[in-house]
Amino acid sequence: MNTAPTPVPSSTAAEQLGGGAGAPRTAPSSPHAAKAARRRSRLRPAGGPWLATLPLLVFFAISFGLPAVAIVIGAFTLSPDAPTGAGTFTTSNMTASVQGAYWTALLGSIKLSALTALIGTVVGLPLAQAVVTSRFRMMREAVLSASGVLANFGGVPLAFAFVATLGNAGELTKTFKLTQHGWSLYTFTGLSVVYLYFLIPLMIITITPALEGLRVQWREAANNNGATNWQYWRHVALPILLPSLLGGYVMLFGSAFAAYATAAAMVGASVPLIPLHIADALSGNVLVGQGNVALALSLDMIVVAALVMAVYLPLQRRSARWLA
Template sequence: MGEHGQVVRSGTAARRAGLPWSWFGLVPFFGYVSVFFLLPTAVIAYSAFRVRGEGGTSTFGGANMSAALSGAYLDALWNSATMSLVCAVIAAVLGVVLAYAVATSRGGVLPRLVSTSAAVLANFGGLPLAFLFVAAIGNAGVLTVFVQERLGLSLRDDLGLDLYSRGGVQFVYLYFLIPLMVLVITPALEGLRPEWREAADGLGARGWQYWRHVAGPALLPHFLGSIALLFCTAFSSYATAEALTNGTLAITPLRIDGALSGNVLAGQENLGAALALSMIVVVVPLTLLYQLMQRRSSRWLQ
C-alpha cells in the first residue's frame, strides 16, 4: 500500500512538472492573438481617447468618441447595424433551409457539392464579388441587357433592383452570407439524433410538433449564434460596399476609410480609431455570444 502511494505521488509530481510543457504548443496561438488582436485593439483604444489640444499637445479625452457617436457618424453606425441585421436574418433563414435539404439528402454527390461550393463562396468577397455582380446585373450587365431585350423589363426601374444602392449591397452580401450559414448550421442539423424523431413519432407527435418541442429548442442556440456570426461578418464588410457605391454608402467601415484618408476635421485625426472602437464594442460581445451559443448547443448536438 505504501509503495502504491509512493508511485501515485511520484506520477503526480511528474505530471505537475510536465504541465508547463503541455502549454508550450499554445505559444504560437497566444502570440498570434496578441499581435493581431490584443495589441491592435489596445492601440485603437489608446488613439481613440487621444485628443490634440492647443499648441499641438495631445491629451486624453472623449471628444473623438463623442464625435463618433453623434451626427452623421452615429447614422452610419445605425445603418451598418440595421443592414447587417437584415442580411443576417435573411441569410440565416435561407441558409438553414438549404442546409436541411443537404443534411436530409440521401445522395452522396449533392452534400459534397453543396459543402464544397459553400466553403468557396463563403470566402468570396471584396472587389472580385463586386465585379461579378456588376458584370451580371449592373447597368450594362449581361443579365440586365438580356432581360431588357428579351422581356422588355428593367431590373432597376421595373423590378427595383438597384445594385448601387443600400438594397443592392444587401443583396450582394447574401451571396457569401448564405453559404456561410450553410457551413455553420449543417453540423448542427446532422447532430439531430434519429432516435428523437422516432420517439416523437412513437408518441404520436406530428412533424410540426417535433420541430416545435424537440428539434427546434435543440437548434435554437446554434441558430441564434449563427445569426450573431453572420451579423459580425456583414457588419465588418467593406470592400464590396465601397466598390459598388464608390464610398458613398453611409456605413461605419466606409466612414473609417474616409477618416484614414484624411477626410476629417482639424484636430480629429484619431476619429477613425474612435469609429473602429465603436465597431469593436459591437462585434466583441456578439462574438462571445456566438461562442456561448455554440457551447450550449453542443450539449445536445454531438
C-alpha cells in the same frame, strides 16, 4: 505419533515472499523502470499544456492585442494637429463618433448586418437541411465544398461580378429590364443582395454540424406519438437547434458588420456604412486630421463585436451540450 510443527516464516521472510495470505501481492519495482520514470518526469515541461499554447498566445497578443491597445489609446487622444498638442487625453473623439454622419453610418451598418444575417439564417437553414438529408453523397459534398468557397468569396471580385451581372448595364438588368421596375444595385437593397451571396453559404456550413447532431430516435419517438413533421420541428428540433441558430445569426452579423471591400468597390458613399467612414477619416478624404476619430469609430466596432461574441460563446456551449 507426534508430528513436528510446521515452521512459521519470519516477518522478514514473509516480506521477501510477497507477504502473507491476506497481503496484496505487488510486483517488485525494477530499478530500470524507476530510472525511466524519473527521466520522463525531467523531460516533461513544467508548464504542461500552457507551454504548448504559448506561440498561439504570443501571436494573438501581437496580431490583436497591440492593435487593440493602439486603437484605445488613439481614440482617447487628441489628433497631432490639434491646437493643444498631441498626447492630451480627451473624449471628443468618442463623442464625435456617435454624432452626425458617423452615428448614421453606425446605425446603417447595424441595420444592414441585422437584416442580411436574418435572411441568411432563414434561407440557410432549409438549404442545410436539404443537404444533410440528401441521399446523394456526391451532391452533398459538392454543396458543402462550394459553400466553403463562396463563404470566403468577397471583396472587389464579388463587387465586379455583381456590377457586370446586376449593375445598371449588367447582363441580367438589360435582359429583364430591371431598371424599369426600380431596381438599382447601388442601394441598400442591392448591397443586401450582394452580402447574401456569401452569408447564406456561411450559414450552411455553420448549421450543418448541428443538423447532423439531431438524433434519428427523436424523430421516431415523435412519429410514434402521432406528431406531424411540423410538430416535430416546432416542439423538438427547433428548440434544440435554437442556440445553434442564434449562434449562426451572430456569426453572420459579425461577418456582414466587418465587410468593407465589397461595399467600398460597389456603392462608395451612397450607402452610409461605418467601415467606409473609417477609411475616409484615415485617408483624410473628407476632413483632414480625423485619424483619431477613425480610431474611435474602430473602437465602436470593437465594442459591437465584443457584444456579439459575448452572445455567441454561451450559445455555442449550450448547443454543444445538447448535440454532443
